[in-house]
Amino acid sequence: MTIEKALVVGTGLIGTSVALALREKGVAVFLSDVDTEAARLAQVLGAGREWAGEGVDLAVIAVPPHLVGDRLADLQKQGAARVYTDVASVKADPIADAERLGCDLASYVPGHPLAGRERSGPAAARAELFSGRPWALCPGPETDAEALRRVRELVSLCGATAVVVGAGEHDSAVALVSHAPHVVASAVAASLASGDDVALGLAGQGLRDVTRIAAGDPLLWRRILSGNTRPVAGVLERIAADLAAAASALRSGDLDEVTDLLRRGVDGHGRIPGQRGGSLPGRNPAGSPGR
Amino acid sequence: MTIEKALVVGTGLIGTSVALALREKGVAVFLSDVDTEAARLAQVLGAGREWAGEGVDLAVIAVPPHLVGDRLADLQKQGAARVYTDVASVKADPIADAERLGCDLASYVPGHPLAGRERSGPAAARAELFSGRPWALCPGPETDAEALRRVRELVSLCGATAVVVGAGEHDSAVALVSHAPHVVASAVAASLASGDDVALGLAGQGLRDVTRIAAGDPLLWRRILSGNTRPVAGVLERIAADLAAAASALRSGDLDEVTDLLRRGVDGHGRIPGQRGGSLPGRNPAGSPGR
Numbered sequence: 001m002t003i004e005k006a007l008v009v010g011t012g013l014i015g016t017s018v019a020l021a022l023r024e025k026g027v028a029v030f031l032s033d034v035d036t037e038a039a040r041l042a043q044v045l046g047a048g049r050e051w052a053g054e055g056v057d058l059a060v061i062a063v064p065p066h067l068v069g070d071r072l073a074d075l076q077k078q079g080a081a082r083v084y085t086d087v088a089s090v091k092a093d094p095i096a097d098a099e100r101l102g103c104d105l106a107s108y109v110p111g112h113p114l115a116g117r118e119r120s121g122p123a124a125a126r127a128e129l130f131s132g133r134p135w136a137l138c139p140g141p142e143t144d145a146e147a148l149r150r151v152r153e154l155v156s157l158c159g160a161t162a163v164v165v166g167a168g169e170h171d172s173a174v175a176l177v178s179h180a181p182h183v184v185a186s187a188v189a190a191s192l193a194s195g196d197d198v199a200l201g202l203a204g205q206g207l208r209d210v211t212r213i214a215a216g217d218p219l220l221w222r223r224i225l226s227g228n229t230r231p232v233a234g235v236l237e238r239i240a241a242d243l244a245a246a247a248s249a250l251r252s253g254d255l256d257e258v259t260d261l262l263r264r265g266v267d268g269h270g271r272i273p274g275q276r277g278g279s280l281p282g283r284n285p286a287g288s289p290g291r
Numbered sequence: 292m293t294i295e296k297a298l299v300v301g302t303g304l305i306g307t308s309v310a311l312a313l314r315e316k317g318v319a320v321f322l323s324d325v326d327t328e329a330a331r332l333a334q335v336l337g338a339g340r341e342w343a344g345e346g347v348d349l350a351v352i353a354v355p356p357h358l359v360g361d362r363l364a365d366l367q368k369q370g371a372a373r374v375y376t377d378v379a380s381v382k383a384d385p386i387a388d389a390e391r392l393g394c395d396l397a398s399y400v401p402g403h404p405l406a407g408r409e410r411s412g413p414a415a416a417r418a419e420l421f422s423g424r425p426w427a428l429c430p431g432p433e434t435d436a437e438a439l440r441r442v443r444e445l446v447s448l449c450g451a452t453a454v455v456v457g458a459g460e461h462d463s464a465v466a467l468v469s470h471a472p473h474v475v476a477s478a479v480a481a482s483l484a485s486g487d488d489v490a491l492g493l494a495g496q497g498l499r500d501v502t503r504i505a506a507g508d509p510l511l512w513r514r515i516l517s518g519n520t521r522p523v524a525g526v527l528e529r530i531a532a533d534l535a536a537a538a539s540a541l542r543s544g545d546l547d548e549v550t551d552l553l554r555r556g557v558d559g560h561g562r563i564p565g566q567r568g569g570s571l572p573g574r575n576p577a578g579s580p581g582r
Contacts, residue, residue, distance in 0.1 A: 114495045173490030186556025187533040199464035209500040218553035229541040236538035242478040243531035250524040262509035265477025269505045
């Protein structure tokens with residue numbers, strides 16, 4: 001093992017979960033957060049000790065996307081770690097910030113674990129949050145091979161699977177599979193405002209599943225979306241056009257066009273890895289919302 | 292118990308599940324389906340015996356919405372049952388059909404169990420499909436009180452909760468909480484066609500939840516939507532407008548408007564009964580799609 005000491009900067013849901021996962025593997029973890037209350041709570045939860053400037057093998061920067069570059073620059077100035085990574089859900093902007101701030105790009109491996117919960121903060125953290133999940137890594141041409149190897153080890157210690165991908169490609173991908181679906185779930189949930197209690201009382205598991213992620217923190221998601229505006233807008237425009245066309249077809253009684261959308265949905269759903277056309281193990285078997 | 296003998300007409304997912312639930316409660320169940328293979332499979336699965344015209348206390352008509360009126364008229368002509376109900380996911384059209392065909396509306400209690408799965412057919416049926424779920428009943432001014440009482444007993448035997456609601460109100464409600472969300476899930480799933488395998492490899496639980504119901508049978512859903520076109524179109528238009536506005540706001544960098552949609556989504560999500568702002572018991576704790 002080459003990661004014996006790690007620093008986690010930012011003790012929110014993701015940072016604290018990384019810290020807990022590393023602690024379980026016997027790594028010495030130091031914690032730092034400008035929110036001293038969050039840092040203290042993470043310590044109490046067993047995520048690690050307060051950081052007092054100790055040098056570490058790896059620093060995990062788990063702060064909002066727009067702060068990653070600044071924090072990386074600070075840490076590198078202090079010589080805090082041999083290797084740095086971050087966990088922000090967009091990658092092109094933080095990398096551009098790091099370049100602009102003159103950071104050492106050889107020791108920085110941009111990363112993004114595809115995991116989360118609707119709840120945020122250290123109290124929601126769990127060591128197994130990343131278990132079996134993809135974890136994107138976006139090394140650039142300057143990235144040191146040894147740095148990448150060490151961050152791959154972090155991913156492995158957290159039980160996740162590393163997926164190496166270009167930063168731009170990553171951002172387009174998460175716009176498609178994560179950011180735009182979040183906005184769509186929010187729009188479906190927002191539409192419920194027009195329903196009365198009887199209508200809401202007829203809600204089934206399907207509606208609960210479609211809207212579950214809409215419970216996420218709006219300010220956190222604002223930050224995520226603000227770092228990925230154009231790719232997300234592109235996906236939303238296509239979905240909005242499909243829905244407007246479906247509505248228009250329904251009004252005119254042209255069910256063929258709607259059926260085509262439903263068929264394309266079945267095909268697209270089948271492209272998600274691990275789908276088997278049925279319920280996941282341990283999930284509620286009562287599935288579709290209507291019948 | 293007043294339901295000692297029941298007839299289930301249509302041995303698909305819902306009909307066979309009703310039959311299995313009634314069998315578990317000791318009700319004698321007869322089965323009928325124009326698809327003799329489906330009927331035989333339901334019998335083999337223990338859902339009941341083949342119907343040979345025996346008179347029953349209650350007939351459950353579990354056929355597609357556009358066939359409910361015809362089937363009701365046939366059964367009433369034969370004097371098959373004392374009370375009739377159906378399970379179609381729209382209510383105004385089947386009731387209008389029944390009126391047009393001169394059916395006896397006193398003995399007919401239109402119904403709709405809010406339960407289902409992505410899979411269809413008798414092999415997917417289970418006795419507990421309706422357990423804890425709402426089951427809409429739409430009696431009209433002509434409906435006999437004793438008929439309603441008997442169908443309430445059916446709902447209770449299936450472990451569901453009866454919700455009495457007007458037919459038009461029901462159809463608007465399910466457009467909002469079931470039919471429109473299904474089309475939206477299909478549109479999100481359809482958008483995945485533009486993603487490459489790397490993008491799809493970054494899919495998390497959030498995307499799986501948002502798109503799960505999109506795996507439903509397109510032809511079944513075409514029939515459902517064709518009986519509820521205007522209410523569904525109205526909901527889809529509002530959602531499409533919200534998404535188009537969000538895309539436009541993202542392109543112009545106006546994150547306030549997007550944040551407002553996210554906030555409305557949190558509020559709307561909170562209106563769904565039984566939501567507690569977190570994961571449901573036994574569900575994957577790793578929730579949000581992105582971080």
